[in-house]
Amino acid sequence: MKQVGFYGFTALGLLLFPFAIHPIGGYPGLATEILIVGIAAIGFNLLLGYAGLLSYGQAMFYGVGSYMALLTVQRFFPQWPSIWLSLLVAIVFVTVMALVIGLLTVRLYGIYFALLTLAFAQMFYFIVFQWKSLTRGDDGLQVITNATLQLGFTSIDLTRTFPDFELGPFGNLHDVHYWYAFAAIITLVVLAFMRALIRSQFGEILAAIRENEERSTFVGFDPLRYKVAAFTIAGMLTGLSGGLKGLYEASTGVDTLSIDMSGSFVIFAVVGGIKTLFGPLVGTGLIMYLQNVVSGNPVFGNGWRLIEGLIFVAVIVFLPGGLLGSFKKKRAHAALANAVRVSPVEGRP
Amino acid sequence: MKTTFKPNRGQFIGGGIAASAATFAGINVIAAPMKELVIGLNVPQTGSYSDQGADQLRAYALAIDEINAAGGVMGMKLKRSIGDDQTKASVATENARRMIERDGAIMITGGSSTGTAVAVSKICQEKKIIFMATLTHGDETTDESCHYHTFRRYNNAHMSARSMAQTLLTKYGTGRWFHITADYTWGHSVYDNLIEVLEPKGAKTIKNVLLPLGTTDFSSALSQAQAAKPDVLVITEFGKDMVNALNQAAQFGLTKSAKILVPLADEYMAKGTGDNFANVVTTAPFYWKYHAEKYPAAKKFVQAFIRRYGVPPSNGAENAYTDIYQWKSGIERSGSLDPAKFIAKMEGHKFTATKEPEYWRAFDHQGINSCLVMEGVPMAQRGAEYPAFAFAKVLEVHDGESVSIPQSTSKCKIETA
Numbered sequence: 001m002k003q004v005g006f007y008g009f010t011a012l013g014l015l016l017f018p019f020a021i022h023p024i025g026g027y028p029g030l031a032t033e034i035l036i037v038g039i040a041a042i043g044f045n046l047l048l049g050y051a052g053l054l055s056y057g058q059a060m061f062y063g064v065g066s067y068m069a070l071l072t073v074q075r076f077f078p079q080w081p082s083i084w085l086s087l088l089v090a091i092v093f094v095t096v097m098a099l100v101i102g103l104l105t106v107r108l109y110g111i112y113f114a115l116l117t118l119a120f121a122q123m124f125y126f127i128v129f130q131w132k133s134l135t136r137g138d139d140g141l142q143v144i145t146n147a148t149l150q151l152g153f154t155s156i157d158l159t160r161t162f163p164d165f166e167l168g169p170f171g172n173l174h175d176v177h178y179w180y181a182f183a184a185i186i187t188l189v190v191l192a193f194m195r196a197l198i199r200s201q202f203g204e205i206l207a208a209i210r211e212n213e214e215r216s217t218f219v220g221f222d223p224l225r226y227k228v229a230a231f232t233i234a235g236m237l238t239g240l241s242g243g244l245k246g247l248y249e250a251s252t253g254v255d256t257l258s259i260d261m262s263g264s265f266v267i268f269a270v271v272g273g274i275k276t277l278f279g280p281l282v283g284t285g286l287i288m289y290l291q292n293v294v295s296g297n298p299v300f301g302n303g304w305r306l307i308e309g310l311i312f313v314a315v316i317v318f319l320p321g322g323l324l325g326s327f328k329k330k331r332a333h334a335a336l337a338n339a340v341r342v343s344p345v346e347g348r349p
Numbered sequence: 350m351k352t353t354f355k356p357n358r359g360q361f362i363g364g365g366i367a368a369s370a371a372t373f374a375g376i377n378v379i380a381a382p383m384k385e386l387v388i389g390l391n392v393p394q395t396g397s398y399s400d401q402g403a404d405q406l407r408a409y410a411l412a413i414d415e416i417n418a419a420g421g422v423m424g425m426k427l428k429r430s431i432g433d434d435q436t437k438a439s440v441a442t443e444n445a446r447r448m449i450e451r452d453g454a455i456m457i458t459g460g461s462s463t464g465t466a467v468a469v470s471k472i473c474q475e476k477k478i479i480f481m482a483t484l485t486h487g488d489e490t491t492d493e494s495c496h497y498h499t500f501r502r503y504n505n506a507h508m509s510a511r512s513m514a515q516t517l518l519t520k521y522g523t524g525r526w527f528h529i530t531a532d533y534t535w536g537h538s539v540y541d542n543l544i545e546v547l548e549p550k551g552a553k554t555i556k557n558v559l560l561p562l563g564t565t566d567f568s569s570a571l572s573q574a575q576a577a578k579p580d581v582l583v584i585t586e587f588g589k590d591m592v593n594a595l596n597q598a599a600q601f602g603l604t605k606s607a608k609i610l611v612p613l614a615d616e617y618m619a620k621g622t623g624d625n626f627a628n629v630v631t632t633a634p635f636y637w638k639y640h641a642e643k644y645p646a647a648k649k650f651v652q653a654f655i656r657r658y659g660v661p662p663s664n665g666a667e668n669a670y671t672d673i674y675q676w677k678s679g680i681e682r683s684g685s686l687d688p689a690k691f692i693a694k695m696e697g698h699k700f701t702a703t704k705e706p707e708y709w710r711a712f713d714h715q716g717i718n719s720c721l722v723m724e725g726v727p728m729a730q731r732g733a734e735y736p737a738f739a740f741a742k743v744l745e746v747h748d749g750e751s752v753s754i755p756q757s758t759s760k761c762k763i764e765t766a
Contacts, residue, residue, distance in 0.1 A: 025451075026451075027447070027450050027451035028450070029446055029447065029450040029451070030447070030451070033443075129532075129561065137532060137533060138438075138464055138532055138533035138534075138561060138562055139438060139464045139467065139468075139533050139534045140438040140439060140464070140468065142438075142467065142468055142471040142494075159475075175450065249439070249442055249443070249446075250471075250472075250475065251438065251439065251442050251468055251471065251472070252439060253437060253438040253439035253468070255437045255438075255439055255440070256439060292443075292447055292451075293451075295432075295433070296430065296431070296432070296447075296451075296452075302394070302433075
């Protein structure tokens with residue numbers, strides 16, 4: 001029953017989202033971007049929220065994902081302009097990359113871990129910047145041929161829009177691209193995957209390691225393996241997000257690998273609420289709304305960065321659990337307590 | 350008894366949310382169909398090229414207010430949708446997409462970097478929206494990456510290099526040349542063009558140091574230059590990057606030991622470098638002091654700009670101003686908002702704006718107009734009228750036709766729709 005509720009409410013939310021933001025100045029394209037970028041924030045939440053690892057280098061997976069997806073269309077397999085193929089190449093490459101970097105970094109804690117991931121991200125930033133024959137350096141990639149989505153019997157051009165249907169204050173169905181539907185389905189799958197993951201034994205062991213690594217070692221878990229796994233899964237989701245963003249925009253640039261971008265993922269997750277399933281998505285939505293809609297306001301548009309900063313500070317000071325985390329503080333604590341108590345001897349039903 | 354309204358916490362928060370919703374909802378009114386025409390102004394408001402972006406915004410505001418005061422375009426008022434492209438290609442694309450999707454912009458204009466212009470040009474082609482590219486000087490915008498929906502009136506690197514060729518040989522000689530170049534399309538384009546012009550004449554290139562856009566510390570490149578003892582130091586940087594590079598070069602004594610060449614400059618770069626810009630050779634498509642004396646339309650524009658903002662316009666501002674009027678004229682001559690009809694009326698169109706008679710070339714949508722070769726003047730010799738902006742004297746004026754990329758060597762393969 002709970003399962004049905006989760007899928008039902010999430011699907012309904014995703015269905016209404018592009019229209020619900022219309023009265024407050026949003027537009028369907030923004031909804032698509034929020035979902036796509038939100039996937040990376042959801043992945044980051046697995047690291048910070050559940051594994052307690054503050055990575056400050058997630059942009060490397062995001063950026064490399066977007067480059068790999070576009071290079072697949074443009075360079076590697078121009079004869080097969082397929083979204084599936086591009087995403088597959090991006091995800092496989094980024095997953096391997098995250099696994100290797102994870103093995104090298106998760107031994108460190110706190111600030112040292114953050115700085116090492118940042119160093120790796122900067123390394124990739126400069127590789128992408130300097131490898132001009134492949135990445136075109138600072139100019140970034142712009143791809144003209146839009147990849148299509150193969151569905152066995154047919155292929156869909158995701159840049160097409162739904163038929164004309166007026167929805168009053170909620171805009172027009174015609175403004176919504178197929179891209180939104182695709183991003184929404186992927187988001188739903190990612191959310192379901194995360195939900196299963198954090199409720200599984202894996203998620204609970206991860207929480208146990210975060211709360212007391214020594215104790216979980218004593219009871220027989222190898223923290224390194226779990227942390228590497230979490231790092232790799234987060235990297236994979238970030239790569240998926242980057243790949244989708246690249247294909248959606250049909251362009252990418254070196255700033256997708258910048259420190260700013262890595263910092264954005266931290267802000268998205270913390271503002272929305274770490275340790276919550278939907279928090280990172282809400283945080284991404286709020287901040288990207290500021291960036292895209294408030295920045296266009298003639299009166300205080302120029303100050304959107306200031307507003308973003310104030311929200312971040314306010315959340316840290318007044319709502320340390322994030323916007324969503326503060327609603328269900330008790331439940332989060334209970335879940336945490338359960339998670340810490342787990343041991344291989346007791347097992348879990 | 351007087352009652353005062355003391356909201357409880359719930360009312361306060363509710364009121365706050367309602368008030369902010371009302372404020373943001375105001376934005377949405379932009380999309381009201383066809384009473385207004387929305388144009389997207391996509392320029393850098395932050396970062397290295399923000400001075401150029403801000404001056405273009407001033408010129409846009411002037412042009413739009415003038416047009417609206419005179420009855421708009423085909424009876425419809427112009428409405429702005431402004432975005433800060435941060436001189437990043439991906440932000441510029443996001444802005445353009447937002448202007449088109451959210452605000453219903455029917456034309457995008459802006460620039461300051463060829464990197465952003467090429468990216469925006471691509472998305473405008475995809476969305477079939479007119480893009481009037483302003484301050485973009487790399488060849489690529491109307492050469493390799495030209496698009497059917499994009500028009501660029503600003504001079505390009507090919508034009509600048511060809512215009513300067515003779516002056517460079519007489520003033521700078523062939524000697525040993527050291528380059529510091531912005532590491533993106535524009536920098537590469539200017540460098541390639543200079544090499545094409547200089548090396549066959551015997552100039553020797555010692556080194557080309559490529560630095561990312563937004564570099565603030567040029568000391569490593571400059572100490573290499575110092576050690577190499579070049580005859581000429583070429584600074585292919587723009588905006589604040591060029592200001593930093595040239596001022597630091599002066600600290601290193603390079604402005605004394607070598608001749609400095611800045612292939613493209615504007616009023617704000619000259620303002621930031623002051624006396625360090627003296628005797629530096631550069632190019633520009635427009636110079637307020639020169640054109641205002643020669644052309645009545647330029648005089649009218651420069652005076653209106655000074656009246657409103659208290660300072661003269663930079664060459665990018667002139668370009669932004671004229672582009673708005675060119676777009677208006679194209680729309681009115683085609684009598685339609687259909688991009689294809691507009692483009693048909695623009696291709697090959699001859700007009701006179703703030704310069705000599707000029708035209709839009711059909712095969713690559715490059716505006717063909719003159720290129721000025723100028724030389725920086727020391728502050729003491731600039732006179733009393735806006736000395737910071739009266740930075741140069743005009744050495745030569747080259748007509749656009751003679752210095753443009755010929756069709757035979759153009760890499761532009763423009764779409765037909």
